[in-house]
Amino acid sequence: MRIEATHRVQLVFSLLDADGNGVLEARDFELMAGRVVAAAPGCDAAAHEAMRAAFLRYWTTLAAELDADGDGRITFEEYTACVLCPERFDATVDAFARALAALGDPAGEGRVARPAFVALMTAIGFGRGNTDALFDAFTPSPDDRISVTTWVEGIKDYYAPDKAGIPGDRLVDGAAV
Numbered sequence: 001m002r003i004e005a006t007h008r009v010q011l012v013f014s015l016l017d018a019d020g021n022g023v024l025e026a027r028d029f030e031l032m033a034g035r036v037v038a039a040a041p042g043c044d045a046a047a048h049e050a051m052r053a054a055f056l057r058y059w060t061t062l063a064a065e066l067d068a069d070g071d072g073r074i075t076f077e078e079y080t081a082c083v084l085c086p087e088r089f090d091a092t093v094d095a096f097a098r099a100l101a102a103l104g105d106p107a108g109e110g111r112v113a114r115p116a117f118v119a120l121m122t123a124i125g126f127g128r129g130n131t132d133a134l135f136d137a138f139t140p141s142p143d144d145r146i147s148v149t150t151w152v153e154g155i156k157d158y159y160a161p162d163k164a165g166i167p168g169d170r171l172v173d174g175a176a177v
């Protein structure tokens with residue numbers, strides 16, 4: 001695994017641990033889903049439900065695939081396997097990415113404006129400066145929007161063990177850009 005991928009995984013683990021107790025449990029994903037849905041008040045109930053379902057699926061996939069010691073909690077060591085065995089997580093990450101990006105596109109235009117992007121990413125817990133840097137790395141249009149597809153692909157790349165120098169590295173403090 002590339003060191004950049006290790007840093008990306010460390011960061012997302014720390015954010016997914018929404019209650020900060022050092023391990024991932026179902027409760028973390030409920031907390032995170034609530035925060036993210038609240039950051040997209042302009043979206044309809046179906047989009048909110050899709051996001052909650054994607055977070056739940058994220059958790060159930062982790063619990064089913066990675067809970068090596070069967071204690072109902074995912075440690076960081078257990079979590080890192082999600083990027084080492086991407087074939088077991090592709091469908092879950094894809095559903096998660098699509099649900100998240102859809103929340104940034106309440107009008108269903110296929111594009112995401114910077115304020116909506118920032119609201120969602122900071123709700124997850126990414127830094128504001130990192131979030132803006134990521135948006136810029138996605139090469140927004142003159143009216144400061146990115147395509148939903150760009151964001152979805154960016155999320156999937158974020159979890160790829162062999163990728164480096166990708167837009168998602170902007171989320172990691174101290175990363176080379």
Ligand SMILES: [Ca+2]
Binds near residue numbers: 017019
């Ligand atoms: Ca936790």
Ligand SMILES: [Ca+2]
Binds near residue numbers: 066067071073
């Ligand atoms: Ca465990």
